[in-house]
Amino acid sequence: MKQRIWVAGLLLILLLVTGCVRTDEFNERTAKNLPQEVQQVQTAIDEYVKGTPVLPLKSAQGPSLYQKYLIDFDKLKGYLADSPSNSFEKGGRYVFVIADPGKRPKVRVMDLRVTDKIRDLQVKVNAYKDREKKLPFGKKEGGGFYSLDFKSLDADPLLIPSPYHSQIKLPIILDKKGQLFIDYRSEVMQALENEKKKPSIHKDLRELLWKDSLFVPAYSPKMINKGKDPVFQPE
Incomplete structure (x- = not known):
């Protein structure tokens, strides 16, 4: 009897843990319909x-x-x-x-789960800006964007699961005004490798991500092709 209770308890814990991970990592990729x-x-x-x-x-x-x-x-x-x-x-x-x-x-x-995460973090960035009279900038990422210094926010580092490849996690960045965005450059790099023709320098590379997918790259800055790499460009 005790063994049955122990096994049932273990199964319940596994279900709860699995549920949390699936929710956090967005592994339910799309609804059936x-x-x-x-x-x-x-x-x-x-x-x-x-x-x-x-x-x-x-x-x-x-x-x-x-x-x-x-x-x-x-x-x-x-x-x-x-x-x-x-x-x-x-x-x-x-x-x-x-x-x-x-x-x-x-x-x-x-x-919307991405929106919720960005919105919650934006509240912390805004509060930091009001309190410290500066923004939690990390290193420069080009195009007027910066990595986010989570340590300054006293927050755990956060990566956003990509809607295109489940194994890829996307960094959060911010602009000079403190507005948060998501860095999809790693996904764009993969998309560029699959393109037969090199995109023009003026092409908005975000299109490469959504053209064969149900999802747009939410919160992505505009990216253009410069050399062999995607670079941010303010809109």
Whole structure:
């Protein structure tokens, strides 16, 4: 009897620990029906823009590109039966966005769990700035961006799991104003290796990440190709 209780307790601990790790590392990569929902929203957007040149967007929610193009499902009534089950509006963990607001807008998603982590850390950076009258800059990363000095914040170092390759963890960086971003250069380097043709120096390299994925590189600064390496460029 005691052995059964011990085994049951051990299994419960393993389940709890496993659950925490999976949540922290975002190993539940996508909901089962997320690809279908992205395609459904894409179809609705395609029909919507046939009748109006103005995209169905909410107000911008932040400084990075993809925070400026959040889809407003209220404006898609008549084109979409309901908001996607995986969307924030339905209690899901994804925000549906327009990745490319050009002639044929592309629908993609951002993971709200990333937003939560960045938002919590941004509060600490803002408090540090108000208290110390300076920003917690680490080393220079180019383009007016810096690594984040977690020690100054009295915070544990934090890396963001990549939505593209589960084994890659992405550093958090900040600009001269103290706004937090995520460094996707390691992912872009891999994408560049798979490109048959070298991108022009003016091409926004973030497109290499989302063009064959459901996910946009949330909180990424603009990157361009300089030499053989991606470099940050303020927008």
